[in-house]
Amino acid sequence: MTVSVRAIRPGDRSDAEAFARIRMLALPYVFFTADSVEHVLARLHPDSHYTALLAEEDGEAIGTAQLSLAHESPEPGQALLNVYVRPDRTGRGAGTALVNAGEGRLAELGARKVFSWVLDEPANRVFADRRGYRPGSTAQFLRLDLTRAELPPVPAPPPGVELRTAADFADDPRPLFLLDAECTADEPGDVDYVFDDFGTWLEETWRHPLQRHDLATVAVADGRPVAFTAVRTDGGTRYGTGMTGTARAHRGRGLAKLVKADSLHRARAAGFTEAHTGNDAGNEPMLAVNRWLGYEVCAQEVHHVRELG
Template structure:
């Protein structure tokens, strides 16, 4: 076994490993490479791979949360191929990532764990804080399309500007459940993390427009015949009109027409409105992760 820094050339192997470990997550190889080559000093982001005979069998990463005003908040992500577990790889990858964050001056670490990994995470000093549910649906089988209000228009995200999308994302995400508020993301950071990221499919992503303002939107990330709902949000002034249900219905239909057969998403356990929307659309739960934090 060998643990080394991850490089862009690992992207295909890392994406394949992630699909084995988390078949309900969607991450194309180009996004792995992009993340490894566009890091900024402020992110304190680093990643490592565990290999055996040249095969990538484990991943570990750590970096700061650049979207929050909470000082010193960071994140780690660790997973190991099922055939290589209980050999200490996860423990070592977690140690390396946490040591890196401590050296960077971080004060708190956030992580997510599957049901089987919660005990492992608590042994690392993490405490459970929340639950996040993952669901999947077939976009070719959907309920009847909701009507579009006469005063609104549905467009592809490809037709809006980055500035319009940023404003909507920031406003709609301000009260999103989480361990830290999403209240301090700069436009340049958002463009790098979201708008320019190769996973975002702007043609499949959809928005409900009220004049020049985005009232509701859903961001779709695609990898082949699978898509992921990266974020669906409605700005407060337009909530209560069923726009999230409408915009996701449009995006999923477009995805099915483009050959997508699997759609996946996640929702915080306390986000009742979006859980109800996704259940109406046909999403069914496939996994639950526990959110955990550790104070350094």
């Protein structure tokens, strides 16, 4: 059996479908579809040098990798490399081949430090350690069965706050971009990001095909967004929240709990049966909100880093 690695062919639907299928088998808590794979390939900023790789064994796709430069970080030379192999095709050399190819490409681009998320399972952590990756922060995946959960009622908004959806900002989403940028700057993580390009945010985030603006709740005060939760779905019955954030001046008022609860109720009313979210393991305020909503931890990933050269 021979394993080879190649980049996804832009516009090749079968490549996009294979990539999405492997990612959903290896990491079912993060949604991928062929449409989302094609969107990222076509829309990510050119400075990211984003590349999607497929590992094939005798013509069968069995592994994936995503690599890019962290071009929105104020620290140059940082890069991202995430590798996933089909659970029933591990131990065949696909992971090693993908890491070698990914690191080689990133080194060519001038990367000096590579960050990678690794599922918190013994075999995966041993693999990362042998490759010279050091563990860092931990993130948790959480799940909620919407067919059985007794959701708490949506709290009453504080005085002067009203609830809308992201869809209400379709004509001018810039206020949501500004709020997203402020919240992202304060998000826990090993890589700092500065979002200051509205056009890039529109292409990469707002217009992402899995976004559901009608399910994304926004808290508004004095005519501007002050808290929000972003929503993506898998094209079926699974719903997930990504970023949930509150403007600095409005923190401590329960707005994160408010927007997440309202969005969950919207999702269940729309027929979604399974809810997913994720958190930095050290973000206790948001973990408390998710426990209150009924979420339970279903898996963990550990952020690893390796110095190149």
